[in-house]
Amino acid sequence: MVALGIATAAIIMFVGTGGTVLPSVIDAIFADGKGPDKLLVNALLLNIALIIFGWRRYRQLVFEISERRRAEAQARELAEIDPLTGCLNRRSMSAATDQLRERAAARGHAIAYGMIDLDNFKQINDMHGHSIGDDVLVILAERMREQLPENAILARLGGDEFSFVLSYDPAHRNRIDELVIRMFDHVILPFRLKTLVIDATMSIGVATDQDGGAQNFAVTNSDELMHRADIAMYHAKKQGKNRYFWFESAMENELRFRNEMESGIRRALENDEFVPFYEQQIDLTTGELSGFEMLARWQSPELGLVSPDIFIPIAEEIGIIADLSEQLIGKAFADARLWDENLTLSVNISPVQLRDPWFAQKLLKMLVEHNFPAQRLEIEITESCLHDNVGMVHSMITSLRNQGVSISLDDFGTGYSSLEQLRSLPFDRLKIDRSFVSELRHNKSGRTIVDAIVSLGRGLDLPITAEGIESEAILETLKNLGDFKGQGYYFGKPEPSNAVFDRLRRLNLLVGESRPELLLENVAQSQEPQRANAQL
Structure with a gap:
């Protein structure tokens, strides 16, 4: 001017x-x-x-x-605005949701907040590159816009995570279900990009600000809605992915328990609270003790003795299963050195550990550090490990067997291992899953399956261990089928190391009695973590 x-x-x-x-x-x-x-x-x-x-x-x-x-x-x-997809971003979604909620409340309507996440999107980026991943996200956003009504808001919150918000009549909540089903039918179609065809699935969580047609006063703002939808989406992933759930308060309690478990497991690893238990392995022909399988237990000061079915999957997801396993294997080596030299030690290995190309070297280093004979160690791997990276697994198995370690294929019959894999991979033993063994007392089909596995093992010249022997009838049936090693509650439940020492002492199979220097060394090793914790 x-x-x-x-x-x-x-x-x-x-x-x-x-x-x-x-x-x-x-x-x-x-x-x-x-x-x-x-x-x-x-x-x-x-x-x-x-x-x-x-x-x-x-x-x-x-x-x-x-x-x-x-x-x-x-x-x-x-x-x-998200520059890639043209959707709102996380910053603007919050304000837009609050504004839509105010307008909906004035009309007596409710708000539905949906959280969408592509399943295994990281694999698409890793396999095809980030540019292809970006193209998938752009197509995904376009397809979602086509299915959402005009009054809906769509946002990309980050990565492969999207959210949508729309108002609806509380008396017709089923229309939100119909919308989500349409999205599953039309949004997750194969993504055709140049010469590539990429298949993907998605998980959806939905939350609302009304409960039973009445205003839910626990939902005070858009952040609370997003939090609830995120919990529902996480629940959908946990239930197998490629599905959707409405938020329920029980999900939040479950997630809170999960977070507490994660924190507890990390503390337990630092405080040396994981201990080995041992399950007897018996030669069914002679009835003699042949060794033990080491099983993980968590001796928690707050929760007591925790089963591995609870903490092992969480430890695998949060990436500490290798440290946990190495800690337990070290304790098991120290215990097994006091056993009779003819007793073997079997150890389960997580599929996550077999993705580490240095796993075999780490295990062999532990054998040397604990002066434990490799010939007495048996590694158990599950069939699921064979599908991640057969070449790497073959290399690890060969490296361990060259040093004298035996390799057992665990839970045989529950996975998808082929005859070619059984023939080419150098296994030393098959373990029949307990689900087949338990069926021996109920029907003939269970016996037929076990008999087929025995014939396969005999043809491949692989000895067999049967898990889950819980009765005299099952034991006698297995004896009639062939020569087995067996384990199960019929012979006794898994025991801590002190109970195993007492058992071996009664059987005169505890070499520490005749070699006190080993016993003193074992006691000193077991006290080292306690001294370290006391110093801390």
């Missing part, structure tokens, strides 16, 4: 000065007049310069302001 004012004032002065100078100029040219006053001429020229300067400055400032406004608008858009 200042620049425009200067230009306008200069124009007015130009008109006034020009009105005086111009007649004098015309008179001087045509009538030999005196001519204009030099001071007025200079003033006229100055007015012209001011007009040019003021107008140019005005134009420049107008352009600068328009550019600044465009930049501010772009900055606001970048702050509110």
Whole structure:
């Protein structure tokens, strides 16, 4: 405005000065007049310069302001809109949800907040690259827009996580279910990108701000809605993925328990609370004790003795299963050194550990550190391990067997191992899953399956161990089928190390009695973690 004012004032002065100078100029040219006053001429020229300067400055400032406004608008858009998909982002979704909720409440409507997450999206990025992953997200957003009603809000919260919000009549909650089902039918179709066809699934969690048609006062803002939808989506993933759930309060309690378990497991690892238990393995032909299988237990000060079915899956998910397993194996080596040298030690290995290319070297290093004979160690791996990376598993098995470690295929019959894998992978033993063994007392089909496994083992020259022997009838049936090693509650439940020492002492199978230096060394090793904790 200042620049425009200067230009306008200069124009007015130009008109006034020009009105005086111009007649004098015309008179001087045509009538030999005196001519204009030099001071007025200079003033006229100055007015012209001011007009040019003021107008140019005005134009420049107008352009600068328009550019600044465009930049501010772009900055606001970048702050509110996801640049890849064109959806709202996490920052703007919260305010948009609160606004929609206010409008819906005025009409007596409820709000449904949906959380969407692609299943295993990381694998798409890892296999095909991030550019292909971005293309998948763009197509996914377009398909969701097509299915959502006009009044719905769609946002990309980050990565492969999307959310949508819409209002609905509480009396017709089933319409939200119908919408989610349509999204499963039309959104997760194969993604065709150039020469690639990518299949994907998604998990959805839905939360609402009304409960039974009445306002839920526990939901105070959009953040609480998003939190509840996120819990429901996590529950959908836990239940197998590619499905959806409405939020229920029990889910939040379950998630809180899960978080407490994660924290407790991490503390337990630091405080050395995981202990080995041992289950007897018996030669069914002679009835003699042949060894023990080491099983993990958590001796929690707050929870008591915790089963591995509870903490092992969590330890695998949070990435500490390798440290936990190494801690337990070290304790088992120290215990087994006191046993008779003819007794073997079997140890279960997690599929997560077999993804570590250095696992075999780490295990062999532990054998050396604990001075434990490799010939007495048997590693048990499940069939599921064979499908992650057969080449790496083959390399590990070969490396361990070359040092004398035996390899057993655990839970045989419950996975998908092929005859080619059994023939090519150098296993030393098959373990029949307890689910087949337990069926021996109920029907003939169970005996037929076990008999087939025995025939397969005999053909491949692989000895067999049967798990889950719980009765005399099952024991006699197995004896009639062939030569087995067996284990199960019929021979006794898993025991801690002190109970095993007592059992072996009665059987005169505890070498520490004749070699006290081993017993003292074992006691010293078992006390080292306690001393370290005391010092901490």
